[in-house]
Amino acid sequence: MSRSKAYVASVGLTPIGDHWGKSILDLAVDAASGALKGLGKERPDQIIVGNMFSAVGARQEHLGSMLASALGMAGTTAYKVEAACSSGGSAFNVGYNLVRSGAIDSALVVGVEKMRDIEPDEVSAALAMAESAEYTQFVGATFAALNGLLARYYMEQLNVTRDELSSIPVIDHTNAVTAAHAQFRKAITSDVVSRSAMIADPLRLFDCAPVGDGAAAALIVNDNAIPGSRRKLVEVLGGKIATNDFSLYERTDMLDFKASKDAFKGAMTQAGLAPGKLSFVEVHDAFSVVGALSLEAMGFSKRGEGSRDAKAGKYGRDGDLPINTFGGLKARGHPVGATGMYQIAESYLQLTDQAGKNQVEGAKYSATQNIGGVDSTSAVNVFGRGA
């Protein structure tokens, strides 16, 4: 097939946190409006919303048409893409494939989630919808519980220490201090993580991403829909959504994040890029252990060494491969269906030198990795500076 190149022309995002005064639609409009500034024509060909649980969080479905109308773009093709916490990265991948293949010339992709309107003790139940209602939810296994089991197994099988596990949250919090849109802009030490309140043994409060509201958006264009200036284009070099055996209990090796492995390999192959070329990576660390296993699945660390490498400085801002440059899921925040789009918006800011105090100097290539469930789905997208 003949393929056009695809670019991110502009992005928009809201701060993450408690948006009591805004509806889920308000948040989506805010992020979309920012991303539409790069549009070279009246409206995008499609509007794609990434969202996990607006039905439970806002008693609202049909966000696609609703957003199109709210943006004054009634008529435009619009729909929602859902893949649990990987809804954002997956929605982007759908838009990217449609634009790159020339099926359409432009797509506005908006990730949005309103979590704080759910009663606090219902959030875990809402998130648990990413796992089987009949098998996993049924026995009361929340995601904190599942990842607690995973962390215990990881630490025992591969001799990972509590102190090592605390290293990725420390990186996140360090990077978030200067990130205007981050939920928690406060640096912490690994002691703070290791001694924080127990949530699901061995996972503690600071091992776990917080609950928050937010929306992030990107405008994808091909050469037929390039805006006026090519100066601020970031090329989308590759992308892939992959899945794993759905539930943890179905897997022969719980520590093998096969979806992330396959998605990363597929996206990098499409990009024609060696992993060593990446300037930074946005990693889906919903829990510290998930961050470590993700780094191992993508091949940046050897098995069992994701946290250890983090502790040794490899993934810090001055390390070999900076991760989570605005704070990652732990400190920037994790409004689930929006998270993948935050990773992409942050990549765009980095690759156009608009990352301010969080700038990775000379950043040229990046990858974003966005997981649904415990690696039941993984969406990886790869970006490159300039056009």
Add this chain to the structure above:
Amino acid sequence: MSRSKAYVASVGLTPIGDHWGKSILDLAVDAASGALKGLGKERPDQIIVGNMFSAVGARQEHLGSMLASALGMAGTTAYKVEAACSSGGSAFNVGYNLVRSGAIDSALVVGVEKMRDIEPDEVSAALAMAESAEYTQFVGATFAALNGLLARYYMEQLNVTRDELSSIPVIDHTNAVTAAHAQFRKAITSDVVSRSAMIADPLRLFDCAPVGDGAAAALIVNDNAIPGSRRKLVEVLGGKIATNDFSLYERTDMLDFKASKDAFKGAMTQAGLAPGKLSFVEVHDAFSVVGALSLEAMGFSKRGEGSRDAKAGKYGRDGDLPINTFGGLKARGHPVGATGMYQIAESYLQLTDQAGKNQVEGAKYSATQNIGGVDSTSAVNVFGRGA
């Protein structure tokens, strides 16, 4: 751009009704297994699930990965597409665009909904998530209420009689008698409709589509993924998702189904087909008035004459343009996120001469029209016999 042709190679569907013994996943697997029989290789490139409210109906999200895994296809790209009651037709359109553009070579699209597990008095509330939580749901306007208002306005403004309005449900029930998968296989007269229990004045019980469980699926392939035999291929000639001003109260003319008008026009233009060439049309008649307004929006009837034309026999099985050949939403049934895929599966059966007693003799071209909300979204897909 260079485009491949896209075909439906096979379909699968479950009967519609009360599936107390099956989960939403069971239903999706049943329909998918049927559709996968036409696959010429090990697995499709993507699995796309169309579904509206599994979060509320089954406390389940993440159906894409879950289905891939249940089919023994873990690894495969999978996600859900949602656009309220047009989720099925919209999911198909996404798959079609990806296959036709060559981004991928094959897609399994599965529409599924489990409505009967919701408490009966909660179904209207679940459906109402297709409308604005803050404005429309807030005032208690269910879809029966909204369409009741619309029907009253339609009848009064355009001098439509009760008897005329009853004509489309009569066609549906007549056609469903011989449809094995239909929910209500019983013929009725217009008197039965006109004298049935009042639901939302002037709409009566038989003006309204029923509540039921079901799943339908189709396998889309391009020339790179044609199965062994080309004998049972149906070509997808065109498709478009369009939107309207989101809520009824925002529209300058409530009787103008602009989304359906635009989607139909766009899909037929892409197909290069004059409307007069269509052998039959599957119309989204969630309520009798919606069926009439849809026929008018697509230009088959003049304004105000959709029901009148139905009464005059135009849309019956022996009429100029048969509609809802297996019973439409009223009698085949309307498991919301699955409905669009039932329409497509039925088109496939017709265009491959597998429609049994419901066969439209010599059927060559068809269109399916699938609405979300009150025409807030409309997905139209167009099909042609043979390869």
